[in-house]
Amino acid sequence: xxxxxxxxxxxxxxxWAFATLSGILLIALPLMLAVAMIIYVDRKVWAAxxxxxxxxxxxxxxLLQSFADGLKVFLQETIIPSAANKGIFxxxxxxxxxVALAAWAVIPFDAGVVLADINVGLLYILAISSLxxxxxxxxxxxxxxxxxxxxxxxxxxxxxxxxxxxxxxxxCVVLWAGSFNLTEIVxxxxxxxxxxxxxxxxxxxxxxxxxxxxxxxxxxxQRVPFDLTEAESELVAGYxxxxxxxxFALFWLGEYANILLMCSLNTLLFFGGWLPPLDVDLxxxxxxxGIVWFLLKTFFFFFMFSWVMxxxxxxxxxxxxxxxxxxFLPLSLLFVVVISGWLMVTRYGA
Amino acid sequence: xxxxxxxxxxxxxxxxxxxxxxxxxxxxxxxxxxxxxxxxAAGLMVLVGAxxxxxxxxxxxxxxxxxxxxxxxxxxxxxxxxLRAGFVRNFPLGIAIALVLLAELVLGxxxxxxxxxxxxxxxxxxxxxxxxxxxxxLGALLYGKYLFLFETAGIILLVAMVGAIVLTHRPPKTQRGxxxxxxxxxxxxxxxxVMKQPEVGKGVEL
Amino acid sequence: xxYLAQYLPxxxxxFIAAGLSAAxxxxxxxxxxxxxxxxxxxxxxxxxxxxxxxxxxxRSQFDVRFYLVAILFIIFDLEAAFLFPWAVSLDLTxxxxxxxxxxxxxxxxxxxxxxxxxxxxxWE
Numbered sequence: 001x002x003x004x005x006x007x008x009x010x011x012x013x014x015x016w017a018f019a020t021l022s023g024i025l026l027i028a029l030p031l032m033l034a035v036a037m038i039i040y041v042d043r044k045v046w047a048a049x050x051x052x053x054x055x056x057x058x059x060x061x062x063l064l065q066s067f068a069d070g071l072k073v074f075l076q077e078t079i080i081p082s083a084a085n086k087g088i089f090x091x092x093x094x095x096x097x098x099v100a101l102a103a104w105a106v107i108p109f110d111a112g113v114v115l116a117d118i119n120v121g122l123l124y125i126l127a128i129s130s131l132x133x134x135x136x137x138x139x140x141x142x143x144x145x146x147x148x149x150x151x152x153x154x155x156x157x158x159x160x161x162x163x164x165x166x167x168x169x170x171x172c173v174v175l176w177a178g179s180f181n182l183t184e185i186v187x188x189x190x191x192x193x194x195x196x197x198x199x200x201x202x203x204x205x206x207x208x209x210x211x212x213x214x215x216x217x218x219x220x221x222q223r224v225p226f227d228l229t230e231a232e233s234e235l236v237a238g239y240x241x242x243x244x245x246x247x248f249a250l251f252w253l254g255e256y257a258n259i260l261l262m263c264s265l266n267t268l269l270f271f272g273g274w275l276p277p278l279d280v281d282l283x284x285x286x287x288x289x290g291i292v293w294f295l296l297k298t299f300f301f302f303f304m305f306s307w308v309m310x311x312x313x314x315x316x317x318x319x320x321x322x323x324x325x326x327x328f329l330p331l332s333l334l335f336v337v338v339i340s341g342w343l344m345v346t347r348y349g350a
Numbered sequence: 351x352x353x354x355x356x357x358x359x360x361x362x363x364x365x366x367x368x369x370x371x372x373x374x375x376x377x378x379x380x381x382x383x384x385x386x387x388x389x390x391a392a393g394l395m396v397l398v399g400a401x402x403x404x405x406x407x408x409x410x411x412x413x414x415x416x417x418x419x420x421x422x423x424x425x426x427x428x429x430x431x432x433l434r435a436g437f438v439r440n441f442p443l444g445i446a447i448a449l450v451l452l453a454e455l456v457l458g459x460x461x462x463x464x465x466x467x468x469x470x471x472x473x474x475x476x477x478x479x480x481x482x483x484x485x486x487x488l489g490a491l492l493y494g495k496y497l498f499l500f501e502t503a504g505i506i507l508l509v510a511m512v513g514a515i516v517l518t519h520r521p522p523k524t525q526r527g528x529x530x531x532x533x534x535x536x537x538x539x540x541x542x543x544v545m546k547q548p549e550v551g552k553g554v555e556l
Numbered sequence: 557x558x559y560l561a562q563y564l565p566x567x568x569x570x571f572i573a574a575g576l577s578a579a580x581x582x583x584x585x586x587x588x589x590x591x592x593x594x595x596x597x598x599x600x601x602x603x604x605x606x607x608x609x610x611x612x613x614x615r616s617q618f619d620v621r622f623y624l625v626a627i628l629f630i631i632f633d634l635e636a637a638f639l640f641p642w643a644v645s646l647d648l649t650x651x652x653x654x655x656x657x658x659x660x661x662x663x664x665x666x667x668x669x670x671x672x673x674x675x676x677x678x679w680e
Contacts, residue, residue, distance in 0.1 A: 020565045024572055077593040078585045082601040088382070094577040101573035105566045116565045119483050123405035123640065124566075130413025134385070137417075141378065141424050145603035153425070157622055160417060160629040167636035174643045180485065242603065246584040250577060318679035321625075322531070325677045329632070330668070336639065337661065340646065344654050348647050353560060356567065396563050406637050414633040418626040425622065489645025492638075493653035500638070504660040507631055511667035514627040515676045518620050 023115045027104050035256045036066035042256075042306050049310035070249065078245040081143065088142035093243065093250035096135030100257035103128040107264055108183045110274045110290035121182040122170055125265065126163075129220070132258060133159045136229070136239050139251070143242040151238035154317065155222060155229035161324035162219040168332035169213045172206060172339050173269050186273035198272035198279050205339050210270040212328050214304070217262035219324065221255065224309040228317055263301035264294070271297050353397060360393040377423040381416060388412045402485045624676055635664055 005015035040055060040063065047054025055062035080089055106121040108114035118124060133156050140152020174180060177188040193202030200206040219226040230238030240251050267273055274290030315323070367390065370383040388411045395404035492500055548554045588594040642649075642657050649656075671677055 016561075020568060023565065024569050027569075028572065028576065074584050075587060075591060075593060076584065077588045077595065078581075079596065079601065081603050082598075083603050085376075085378075088378070090581060094574065094581055097577035097580065098570065098573045101576070102566070102570050105569045115569065116562050118401065118562045118566070120401050120405050120485065123402070123409065127405050127408035127413065130409055133413075133417060134420075137420055137424070138382070141420075143603065153421075153622055156417060156421070157625045160414070161625060163413070164629060164632040164636070167633065168639070171636065171639045171643050174640070175646070178644055178647075180640075180644065245588070246580050250580055318529070319531070321677070321679045325628075326672070333661065333665070337658065340643070340654060340657075343646065344651065348650060352564065356564075393567075397560070399559065401559075401563075402641065406640075410630075410633055410637055414626075414630040418623070418630060421623055421626050483644075485641045486645045486648060489641035489643075489653075490648040493642055493645065493649040493656050497652070497656045500656065501659060501663075503638070504663040507634060508663045508667045511628065511631045511664070512670055514624065514631075515671055515674060518624045518627070519674055519676045520620060521675065 020115075027115060028101055031101065031104060031257060031260070032253065034260065035253050036070065037063075038256055038260060038302060039066050039252070041302070042309070045303060045306035046310045049307070073249045074246055076245040078247060079242075081145065081242050083144040084242065085142040085144065088138050089242075090247070092135050092139035092142060093247040093254075095138060096132065096254040097250045097257075099128055099131045099135065100254035100261070103261050104257075106182060107261070107268070108186065108273065109294055111183070111187075113291065114183065117181065117183060120180045122174065122180045122185070125182075125261075126167065126170060129258070129261070130163060132254075135251070135254065139243070140239040143239070145242055147236045148239045148241045151229045151235045151241075154235075155239060158222070158226065158228065158320060158324075159220060161321060162216045162328070165212060165324065165328035165332045166216050166220065168329070168336050169209045169216070170269075171336050172209045172332070173200060175336070175339050175343055176200060176203070176206065182268055182273075186268055186275065189272045190275055191279040192272075196279060198275040198277060199270060200272075201270040205335065205342060206270065209332065209335055210266070212332055213270070214266060214301075216324075216328060217266065218305065218308060219320070221259045221262055223259065223305055225312040225315045226320055227314060228320060259305060260298065260302065263298045263305065266301045267294060267297040273297075356393070357397055360390045360397065363387075363390040364394065378420070381419045381423055384419070385412055385416045388416065400484065402488060621676075621679065628671065628676070631664075631667070635661075 003015075005018045006012060008015075010018065043065070044054040044062075055065035058064045058068045080086060103125050105115045106118060106124050108117070136155045136159070137152050140148040140150075140155070143149070173185065177185040179185060179188070189199050192198060192200060201210045218224075222229050229235070230240070235241075240248055243251065274294040276286065276288065276293055364387050367383045367387040371380045371387065374380045374383060388407060392404040392407040392412075395401070395407060546554050585594075638660065639657070642653065646653060
């Protein structure tokens with residue numbers, strides 16, 4: 001994009017600054033729009049599975065529901081409980097939403113369409129997503145109220161438990177791709193299965209890791225069946241109980257932005273990112289821009305998230321911890337050993 | 351130019367938040383300032399070209415160690431007024447420790463200034479490049495040249511893990527409610543239920 | 557500096573994201589004062605407790621197992637941190653590097669097995 005601004009007669013520095021700023025806005029604004037729409041989609045899918053209609057009043061097919069909700073929330077009063085720690089109470093939603101946005105800086109939407117193509121992109125995402133626990137803990141503690149505090153502690157323990165196995169799964173992918181750069185990881189998946197299909201999911205050793213990763217991403221974003229942090233029968237609304245107005249909405253938006261991030265990570269790490277599913281030039285689908293494939297795949301994973309939400313009952317806390325520590329952790333560790341051993345024999349062997 | 355601005359931004363923020371860590375009255379605020387300090391230190395690491403170290407700083411220190419700190423200060427019911435009351439009593443000891451640390455610092459810098467200190471292998475442009483990126487270089491050194499030190503790190507981690515469990519683990523008070531999920535999943539409908547079609551007026555033998 | 561040019565957008569992005577979120581938090585506060593929606597009272601500002609006044613401090617002592625989870629997490633996170641450079645340098649280190657890491661993992665699996673055996677991973 002820098003070249004485009006340079007062709008308008010700007011110096012290199014000015015062109016770079018304009019390109020970067022417009023790149024950031026091109027990510028942040030559509031992302032917020034996507035979050036608003038995806039909340040609508042979530043409710044619609046959920047309603048369809050329950051044989052209900054879902055939102056259908058505001059705008060055609062209820063499409064404007066999220067915007068109506070947003071406006072309502074925006075005009076509401078912000079309540080800060082008198083017992084709360086004011087500064088941290090206000091800071092918590094800001095941290096949550098900032099972290100949810102910041103991870104998108106390194107996501108490649110298409111070949112070369114990425115804001116910051118850093119060498120350690122995957123580590124950056126791991127680092128940023130490990131920060132999302134702070135929004136939760138800060139809000140729960142600052143509320144100075146019982147339910148938010150319990151919920152925050154549960155959430156923190158849950159998120160760190162599943163982060164362990166996510167780390168090991170990422171290592172499996174990195175072992176195979178040989179790089180932390182997300183663009184290189186996607187390119188390494190071209191023609192991965194018999195030179196025909198794109199994506200690590202078609203690899204027999206990586207497929208189980210994708211299953212574990214998908215379930216872990218449900219747990220990491222606190223979706224059903226792992227939504228113990230806002231188990232309304234026990235904890236009212238979880239760590240958001242004391243929040244109102246836009247501060248409350250920011251937790252919502254951040255949560256959905258994180259869900260979209262996890263969906264796109266599933267796409268990038270296991271389903272070949274912007275590459276078409278088959279690496280065969282029979283049908284002219286190489287003409288379809290990569291970003292369409294990327295968005296389609298991400299949307300598919302979001303549909304899976306909603307599907308799970310509508311059909312699976314909630315876990316109990318001890319079951320959740322057991323699944324994370326006693327099933328996923330040993331399993332992903334075993335696969336690190338097996339995959340690296342296999343690669344030593346077949347690729348790097350003496 | 352931007353590098354210089356970024357350096358001073360990060361450096362000033364590191365020092366300012368480090369000062370706030372010890373100045374803050376509420377220990378939770380202290381931990382949050384500490385997190386800000388770690389974050390800016392990561393920024394400084396990026397500036398010197400150690401991107402992997404920068405990410406590790408965030409993943410390990412901010413993402414893990416500071417979470418434990420937060421857990422501890424948030425969940426322990428410490429009476430902070432009482433702790434502060436001990437400040438005056440412990441003040442001489444604190445000063446003594448600070449003086450010792452200062453002396454060590456002066457000695458260290460003095461020794462370094464005096465020269466004749468050969469630490470490690472040649473750095474900078476003279477250092478051999480083993481791989482393409484600095485992660486690969488790090489890996490090649492850590493798992494090639496320094497593998498015994500690395501194994502020692504493993505032992506230390508093992509000791510830390512066992513020590514933490516020994517210190518904090520309390521056996522459960524009740525033996526109630528332990529679910530055997532394997533057992534549950536292995537159970538089939540045939541083992542648990544029987545279909546009976548009793549005639550009217552006759553009981554069922556089980 | 558091509559390398560730092562990749563990181564500058566991230567820094568700018570962080571600032572813009574933080575500014576955006578701060579605007580989202582503070583704007584409604586101003587707007588609600590203008591529209592008259594801002595109307596706090598004592599009941600509204602008290603903490604949520606199912607309709608009756610809270611009768612104990614919300615920040616109570618917590619189960620020690622939460623600390624244990626956090627400590628175990630640190631250890632496994634460090635283990636993962638050691639695995640990252642190893643995963644991309646296997647072509648340089650070869651079999652010795654691989655075997656080194658297997659011994660390292662073996663040491664930690666001993667610790668993990670111990671944690672499992674004494675029931676540190678159990679939740680009720």
